[in-house]
Amino acid sequence: DAMVIQNPRYQVTQFGKPVTLSCSQTLNHNVMYWYQQKSSQAPKLLFHYYDKDFNNEADTPDNFQSRRPNTSFCFLDIRSPGLGDAAMYLCATSRDVGLGETQYFGPGTRLLVL
């Protein structure tokens, strides 16, 4: 089945130690998104790629970066994780960036910062 895959499902890192979360998709969608979802809060968009074009949300901290080496893969790099970065990170895709486009989500990676 076509889907959005996130690895790992759970990630533990140490305060200040760089960590990378990965996302892959078999939907061949043009757009990939990264959201941060803290406990009992709404998902918050960090950035998205339309093909190779990177779009950063204005309030996304510089500590967060992303790479999309090809259509199928997208990575979220957290350069120096702080305790406040512990959250669920959701990857999503959409075929295009149109107003009514459905986003397809992965199961998420839960990040714990010690």
Next chain:
Amino acid sequence: AQTVTQSQPEMSVQEAETVTLSCTYDTSESDYYLFWYKQPPSRQMILVIRQEAYKQQNATENRFSVNFQKAAKSFSLKISDSQLGDAAMYFCAYRSRISGAGSYQLTFGKGTKLSVIP
């Protein structure tokens, strides 16, 4: 800025009964979409139903239907004949063009946790 409000952090429903989840939003846009997403425990978020703002007819998908009141900026989700598999977090979301930009933004509410009682 657009905001989406889900006033019910938690709700419960008896199996086979009907439940309605509330959502209100604030916008000055005339062209937008509204969505309900379902996030089961430890599983990915999936689209339940969506509504185009310019369509007056309420969207329906099997047991799921919406009551879209554009003037009141209300977008509630009705689940009929509730099943155990409906237990999940439900997020209301709004998508419109970002003012002054060529891109669109999807804004989520904080979610409503629905429990289904056997």
